[in-house]
Amino acid sequence: MLGPMVARMRRPLRLWSAGCATGEEVATLLVMLAEVGAESSSTVLGTDISETAITRARELCFSAEQLQRVPSGARERWFLPAPGGRFTLVGHLKDRAGFECHNLMDLPYPTAVEGQGFDVIVCRNVLIYFSPESFERVVASLAARLAPEGMLVLSAAEPLLRTPPSLRTVRFEQAFFYARAQEATAFVDAVLPGAPRTPSSGGLPAVGTRQPLPRTPSVSGLPAVGASTSLRTATSGRFPAVAPQKPEGSTEVQPGDAGAHSEADALFAKVLEWASSGGEASPQTAESLRRCLALDPDLSAARYLMGMLLEQRGALAEAAAEYRRALRSLEEGRARATPFFLNNARLQVACARAIERVERGAGPPPAR
Structure with a gap:
């Protein structure tokens, strides 16, 4: 959460939206900073590979459709009517935004004001286009741009298979975020492998959403922007062992029974709980996911994680x-949403990109 970070640091915060598209996320972060009382000199940097997107982002002006998820009170406080039925962010918040055209595959990376690290880096629904090798290199580079207590925010659908040692996992109610480790290594420029130059996309997320605070008072971060979360581990990044378990007091159920979905959800939640502990993958992890899918074959979130686990194993x-x-379950409308993957539309995009990624990795079929 930004609120505890503002209270603890008592200084201007530096945020970076990496892959900001046409500025929706930058506007959201600026509004969130204002609503938690951040110092007026706090800033948000937005970067994107597309010059066209950055040109539009600099206007910080949005259509009514883009603002439809923003609560009416926040719209009235922070947005002003503009020509053509559009709405522009209020001037004093606009002044806190900066924009650059930047490809995450290119070095050097942006730096915060006065060369300091960023307190929060948000990079959501961008890295699903990258190969696992490029993904890991970019995540390590983003982590190196964090301030000592900085937080990295990714989406749930992004396939981080190995977490760099410079990060540690912070578990929230329905999200994983990543804090810079105490002994993080310094940023070193290196040649990054190629990746598709696909610009990010986005709609303006809901502003002012309140998430439950973590129970540990010393840990804080940014709530999941746009109702999207991130599944990662703090060490190896692999799915840890978790034996199949039935919820307390449950009875044996069969697929199609009334209790099958609730048992599948409980088991899936247990997989996520263990995934945040940083353990090693084992056959029990796959067994747990298979049990979820036996109970509910259309639990696409569990099937996506199964795909990630298999991809990790080669x-x-x-x-x-x-x-x-x-x-297929998502496209045909059979998939149920889960608390961890709140947006089935984005999970659908992630599945499509994952198929492209593994097909590229598999290469052409052998000659017969």
């Missing part, structure tokens, strides 16, 4: 099959 053909089944 079983690319099997991973692609799981991603395809998850995508």
Whole structure:
């Protein structure tokens, strides 16, 4: 949460929206800073690979449709009517924004004012386009741009398979965020491998959403922007062992029974709980996910994680099959949303990108 960060640091905060598209996320972060009482000299940097997107982002002016998820009170406080039925962010918040055209595959990375690290870096729904190797290199580079107590915010759908040692996982009620580790390494420029130059996309997320605070008072971060969360581990990034368990007091159920979905959800929640502990993957992890899918074959979030686990193990053909089944359930409207993957539309995009990624990794089929 930004509120505890503002209270603890008592100084201007520096935020970076990496892959900001046409500025929706930058506007959201500026409003959030204002609503939690951040110092007036706090800033938000927005970067994107697309010069066209950055040109539009600099206006910080949005259509009524883009603002439809913003609560009416926040719209009235922070947005002013503009020509053409559009709405522009109030001037004093606009002044806190900066924009640059930047490709995450290019070095050097942006730096915060006066060379300091960023307190929060938000990079959501961008890295699903990258190969696992490029993804890991970019995440490590983003982590190196964090301030000592900085937080990295990714989306749930992004396939981080190995977490760099410079990050540690912070578990919230329905999200994982990543804090810079105490002994993080300094940023070192290096040649990054190629990745598709696909600009990010986005709609303006809801402003002013309140998430439950973590129970540990010394840990704080930014709530999941746009009702999207991130699943990662703090050490190896692999899914840890978790034995299949039934919820307390539950009875045996079969697929199609009234209790099948609730048991699948409880087991899936247990997988997520163990995933945040930083343990190693084991056959029990896959067994737990298979049990989820036996109870509810259309639990696409669990099937997506199964695909990630198989991809991590190098079983690319099997991973692609799981991603395809998850995508089919989503496209046909059979998939249920889960608390951790709140946005099925974005999970659908992530599945499609994952299929492309593993097919690229598998290469052409062998000659017969």
